[in-house]
Amino acid sequence: MVVCRELDRALCQANPRWFPIEGEEATVVGSFIDLRVDDAVAPHYRDPFVVYLMRGADMWRLAAQVLGKAAGYNKGRSVPFNGPVELNVVPWVAGDLGTTIGTATGAALAFQQEGSDRVCVCTFGDGTANRGDLHEALNLAACWRLPIVYICQHNGWAISQAAHTYIAGSVVGRASGYGIPGACVDGNDVEAVRCTVAEAVARARAGRGPSLIEARTWRWRGHWAADDEHYRLDTQDPPGMEDPLDLYAYRLLEGSTCDLSALERIHMEVEAEVRAAMERAAAAPDAGASELGLEDVYA
Amino acid sequence: MTTTASALMTQTEAILDAIASEMRHDERVFYIGQDVGAMGGSMLGTQGLLAEFGPRRIREAPISESAMVGAAIGAALFGQRPIVEISFGEFIPAAMNQLINQAPNLHYMTGGVARVPLVIRTRVGDGPYGGHPQDYSAWFAHVPGLKVVMPARPSDARGLMLAALRDANPVLYFEPMSLAHAPRERVDLDNDECLAKIGKARLARPGADVTVAAVGSMVRASLRAAEMLETDDALEVEVIDLRSLRPLDTGAVVESVRRTGRLVTVHESWVSGGIGAEVVAAVAEACPEALRAPAVRLGTAPVPTPSGKVRPHALPNAERIAAAVRRLVGHS
Secondary structure, three states: OOOHHHHHHHHHHHOOOOOOOOOHHHHHHHHOOOOOOOOOOEEOOOOHHHHHHHHOOHHHHHHHHHOOOOOOOOOOOOOOOOOHHHHHHOOOOOOOOOOOHHHHHHHHHHHHHHOOOEOOOOOEOOOHHHHHHHHHHHHHHHHOOOOOEEEEOOOOEOEEEEEOOOEEEOOHHHHHHHOOOOEEEEEEOOOHHHHHHHHHHHHHHOOOOOOEEEEEEOOOOOOOOOOOOOOHHOOOOOOOOOOOHHHHHHHHHHHHOOOOHHHHHHHHHHHHHHHHHHHHHHHOOEEEEEHOHHHHOOO | OOOOEEEOOOOOHHHHHHHHHHHHOOOOOOEOOOOOOOOOOOHOOOHHHHHHHHHHEEOOOOOHHHHHHHHHHHHHOOOOOEEEOOOOOOHHHHHHHHHHOOOOHHHHHHOOOOOOOOEEEEEEOOOOOOOOOOOOOOHHOOOOOOOOEEEOHHHHHHHHHHHOOOOOEEEEEEEHHHHOOOOOEEEOOHHHHHHHHHHHHEEEEEOOEEEEEOOOOOHHHHHHHHHHHHHHOOEEEEEEEEEEEOOOOOEEEEEEEHHHEEEEEEEEEEOOHHHHHHHHHHHHOOOOOHOOOOEEEEOOOOOOOOOHHHHHHOOOOOHHHHHHHHHHHHOO
């Protein structure tokens, strides 16, 4: 979570059009941290990088994508949410929302076809939850009992609109319409997220089909880094929304799992790691004509 | 002595033979669609597949084209080789986001790494039952990253399906509905020469006076027109079956027009923004001096393809192709 936050802050500083994740780290990390490397993951566009990092991607090459560098895994071509394909991450290749819910469902279908016990975990925003893609996918995955867990990373906002303007009922309530388990969890509590996801993953791995989880969190910052958020000046943060990093840190300290100096050391090490990655990325050559890649259109 | 196996097949039987034979030796190939199981498919298009391969590989899906195509793309990314059947081309717009924003982008946008070996099978145009006639095939030929094919005879129907199933890219396979149950033709079953055909046009009939570049059902209509023109007007019409809308074999047409000096294009989809326009543009770029008369583009009248007794007035046919050729050579 510390890596997620520090890298995100650095990326926001370097690129005003990056989409900040601050405040939502527990949902991102808790959703994916316990999976096997051969499982598939389909993270939401709001910071997929920490998920790539969990699986072994190079931080500086991820950062290079955000800076439009040739060294990015996408060779500077796509919206910068990609990473190495071989890490079993469903790629994000267009600016549209909801299509990765479909392709993630396909990863689960591939696992069912091959007869393995691999699973897929897919996160998406509360704005994306209103794409027909989610409804079609939930129904199809339920009909075929696909090994997938759908997680709505509910941060309360779709760009400038508050959730009450676009969600009728609740996202988790939609699970019952498709006859699958639904669970709501505090998306700022990483242990609660892990626990809820683990149950759904176990179910999927055992061949008992998909689940839908709604993780409630809050978008602390603008839709993009330079967003002045004039549209929500009058909006109060909801009560009880805690900083997921603080919440987890208190718990570690209370449980004497570690002491304050150990936590501070983690922060310092991560800051240094992020700084080095950003410097290396910034120094790399920009993507340009040589990345146009006419030969890369067809395999 | 080598013996060559062959069989008489309709277009539909030829496509089914290709799918079944590929499924027999490649466990990764499976099928998604509506009514593809017990019913045997729209227009008998999947007859026998469920009995041979079972419900795990012949999957009946909810009526959710976007989820079907999305799931197939995902399965392809993770090592499978799915075929998605969209029963009729009119339903394809429901899957447009997946077909345009995902399937063709994945390889390029991941730096040339991700692969999407996927076949989308659908049916377009006029047909024996009259329904769902809209032909949207040309839309997809606009998009880098997609391949688009349309057969005009049973042996190409088989060969193009085999080629599509062995391709590493998303291939849209459009069946001309009017040819689905057209008379059987002899199909060579041993010949793998068909595998090179995506992107390669076929000389359907040689001729010295006029080039007709045709797609799908209009190849047959063009051949009929050529026979009429030979008998009635002593004209030699060359007919080129484009077979693939993307990649488009413009070289074959240019070569032909250099000899004939006259060009007619014809397809069931509309003229404006159609493949015929692309063919004419290629000739205008490569050899404008070869054209001894203005090129002529034929297609469905610029109306939403109508039903019933109005439809024949909208569609191109052999008579209209022949009339266009006569005008072109000054015989009318």
